[in-house]
Amino acid sequence: MAEVSLREVRKTYGDVKVIHGVDCTIADGELLVIVGPSGCGKSTLLRMIAGLEAITEGEISIGGRVVNDLEPAERDIAMVFQNYALYPHMTVYKNMAYGLKIRRMSKGEIDARVKRAADILELGELLERTPRQLSGGQRQRVAMGRAIVREPSAFLFDEPLSNLDAKLRVQMRVEIKKLQEDLGITSVYVTHDQVEAMTLGHRLLVLNGGVVEQLGTPIELYERPASVFVAGFIGSPSMNLLAARVVAEGNAVELPGGDRLPLANGNSGGQAGRQVILGVRPEHLEIADQGPSAARLTVEVVELLGADTLVHGHFGNDRTDLTVRMGGIHDLKHGEVLPLKVSPDHLHLFDSGSGARL
Amino acid sequence: MVERRGWLTAVTHLVLIAGIAVLALPIYFAFVASTVGLRDIVEPPLPLVPGPFLFDNYGEALLRGVTQAAATPVALMMFNSLVMALVIAFGKIAISLLSAFAIVYFRFPLRMFFFWTIFVTLMLPVEVRILPTYEVVAGLGLLNTYAGLTIPLIASATATFLFRQFFLTVPDELAEAARVDGAGPLRFFADILLPLSRTNIAALFVILFIYGWNQYLWPLLVTTEASMTTIVIGINQMIAPGEDQTNWPVVMATTMLAMLPPVLVVVFMQRLFVKGLVETEK
Numbered sequence: 001m002a003e004v005s006l007r008e009v010r011k012t013y014g015d016v017k018v019i020h021g022v023d024c025t026i027a028d029g030e031l032l033v034i035v036g037p038s039g040c041g042k043s044t045l046l047r048m049i050a051g052l053e054a055i056t057e058g059e060i061s062i063g064g065r066v067v068n069d070l071e072p073a074e075r076d077i078a079m080v081f082q083n084y085a086l087y088p089h090m091t092v093y094k095n096m097a098y099g100l101k102i103r104r105m106s107k108g109e110i111d112a113r114v115k116r117a118a119d120i121l122e123l124g125e126l127l128e129r130t131p132r133q134l135s136g137g138q139r140q141r142v143a144m145g146r147a148i149v150r151e152p153s154a155f156l157f158d159e160p161l162s163n164l165d166a167k168l169r170v171q172m173r174v175e176i177k178k179l180q181e182d183l184g185i186t187s188v189y190v191t192h193d194q195v196e197a198m199t200l201g202h203r204l205l206v207l208n209g210g211v212v213e214q215l216g217t218p219i220e221l222y223e224r225p226a227s228v229f230v231a232g233f234i235g236s237p238s239m240n241l242l243a244a245r246v247v248a249e250g251n252a253v254e255l256p257g258g259d260r261l262p263l264a265n266g267n268s269g270g271q272a273g274r275q276v277i278l279g280v281r282p283e284h285l286e287i288a289d290q291g292p293s294a295a296r297l298t299v300e301v302v303e304l305l306g307a308d309t310l311v312h313g314h315f316g317n318d319r320t321d322l323t324v325r326m327g328g329i330h331d332l333k334h335g336e337v338l339p340l341k342v343s344p345d346h347l348h349l350f351d352s353g354s355g356a357r358l
Numbered sequence: 359m360v361e362r363r364g365w366l367t368a369v370t371h372l373v374l375i376a377g378i379a380v381l382a383l384p385i386y387f388a389f390v391a392s393t394v395g396l397r398d399i400v401e402p403p404l405p406l407v408p409g410p411f412l413f414d415n416y417g418e419a420l421l422r423g424v425t426q427a428a429a430t431p432v433a434l435m436m437f438n439s440l441v442m443a444l445v446i447a448f449g450k451i452a453i454s455l456l457s458a459f460a461i462v463y464f465r466f467p468l469r470m471f472f473f474w475t476i477f478v479t480l481m482l483p484v485e486v487r488i489l490p491t492y493e494v495v496a497g498l499g500l501l502n503t504y505a506g507l508t509i510p511l512i513a514s515a516t517a518t519f520l521f522r523q524f525f526l527t528v529p530d531e532l533a534e535a536a537r538v539d540g541a542g543p544l545r546f547f548a549d550i551l552l553p554l555s556r557t558n559i560a561a562l563f564v565i566l567f568i569y570g571w572n573q574y575l576w577p578l579l580v581t582t583e584a585s586m587t588t589i590v591i592g593i594n595q596m597i598a599p600g601e602d603q604t605n606w607p608v609v610m611a612t613t614m615l616a617m618l619p620p621v622l623v624v625v626f627m628q629r630l631f632v633k634g635l636v637e638t639e640k
Contacts, residue, residue: 050538052534052537052538072534072537073537073538073540077538079535079538081535082531083531085529085531086535087532087535087536087549088554089550098539099538099539099540102540102545
């Protein structure tokens with residue numbers, strides 16, 4: 001049980017800056033997901049918390065104790081690795097007990113803890129097997145068990161589900177969430193998968209090129225992305241991002257084809273005449289049966305997913321690409337033209353230079 | 359497996375049988391020669407079936423030796439050879455494991471320099487450095503000792519290189535998991551790396567035991583006392599120079615005895631040996 005806090009944490013390899021100053025406090029019992037594309041420094045950040053990478057600048061503390069110069073074993077953390085990193089020659093039981101044995105815990109206590117973890121993770125039958133006799137999902141559980149028996153101040157997960165097949169991944173995702181909430185242990189979870197991030201995290205830290213793009217709850221990130229990057233990264237299918245211009249009156253944006261979309265009152269903010277990036281989520285575009293439509297979409301590809309339909313097409317003179325997500329099944333044909341509308345509340349404006357939210 | 363027709367199977371078997379015959383026949387003759395009297399050998403034709411002196415010849419070889427070679431009993435020679443082979447095999451494995459561990463898992467100044475120094479010595483066979491090595495061993499007063507016999511042969515680039523390659527295939531995350539679990543470097547080495555290297559160690563042991571057992575040039579240089587003679591040297595000394603009569607049956611008994619330990623090592627460790635060569639356990 002502990003709070004984990006990062007203050008101005010930086011990492012450089014020689015001249016290369018990998019992490020550009022991360023500030024973040026993870027509350028006791030919270031699950032923070034660090035999410036970003038590959039190479040954004042998210043694993044490096046996690047490994048710095050774990051003590052596997054040195055901290056170039058800044059301070060990391062766990063449970064109020066600065067851990068910058070402590071060995072991983074002294075930081076009171078447990079880590080679940082991407083490839084599980086189980087000891088191949090040890091049985092499941094020994095894998096889980098190893099860390100406790102090194103800490104000179106009594107045999108009885110080790111046994112009790114391993115049995116308890118095995119119960120939680122339903123590993124009871126497998127305790128005498130070696131990792132190679134286990135399936136991917138079972139190995140994953142053992143790796144979790146190894147973390148649980150330690151009863152640490154914090155769990156660190158490094159893309160733990162990326163080696164599992166899609167179905168198992170969803171199942172384990174739910175289990176991890178449940179487990180984390182039951183145990184109430186502060187956790188940091190690294191992933192590149194935005195669905196995993198959205199479903200698991202109490203809060204998300206979006207990292208891009210070593211810079212924190214946004215820190216917030218999943219809903220905050222979805223409803224008010226702080227930058228073009230977050231807007232495009234969170235949500236599936238990803239947000240439509242269009243080059244647009246705020247009209248002279250400041251109460252609407254003009255799309256490439258000349259169509260205009262009215263802005264909600266608070267949205268224009270004296271940006272009259274300015275070039276912006278307009279973001280609209282595919283699920284917020286609707287077919288305008290009557291009344292004014294914003295854009296007329298020419299259908300190119302239709303993806304029927306059952307629960308909903310994804311329509312890819314283009315609109316306007318310069319054929320700007322657009323994706324629309326509609327609930328249910330829609331039988332649309334190639335070349336068909338759809339009039340679309342969107343509520344002003346669902347428009348996101350970003351600075352076309354910096355990408356920051358306006 | 360490729361499916362074979364009847365006549366192909368026959369050909370395959372013929373070739374294999376021929377191969378076995380080529381390999382086994384000399385050994386069989388050596389065995390026959392070690393069971394007959396001296397006169398049976400010297401006078402043609404060569405006997406084709408074992409004679410009645412099996413126990414006499416082997417007993418004489420083991421306990422008394424052949425007179426020309428200052429009569430060192432073969433039992434003592436075998437003991438010397440065994441000590442040499444075992445010390446070389448275990449010594450090499452221990453040193454190579456530790457040096458490979460250092461090179462792969464630790465970042466110390468001149469690390470690559472040391473690695474390349476070790477690697478370059480691969481290209482220098484024992485014969486090239488044998489005179490300076492002799493000088494050093496003689497200077498340390500190690501002539502006619504087990505230490506002098508074995509220590510210079512223990513440093514091994516080949517085995518270090520082999521273990522280095524193996525350690526490189528062990529995922530880094532295993533070392534990191536051990537670190538998070540609180541295992542120090544030596545603990546990691548003993549609890550994780552060593553058990554994982556088990557089959558490699560076994561394969562290497564077989565190779566090195568035979569290498570040590572068959573050493574000729576080095577023991578020839580550093581041992582001059584009869585009590586330190588190894589069996590490979592001993593066989594050579596048994597063959598009488600000039601006009602003296604060589605006691606061939608006893609010499610043959612000695613060669614049969616000399617063959618025995620390597621054969622036993624291969625037979626008993628064959629399963630692990632093959633596993634170590636073909637499989638990486640991860």
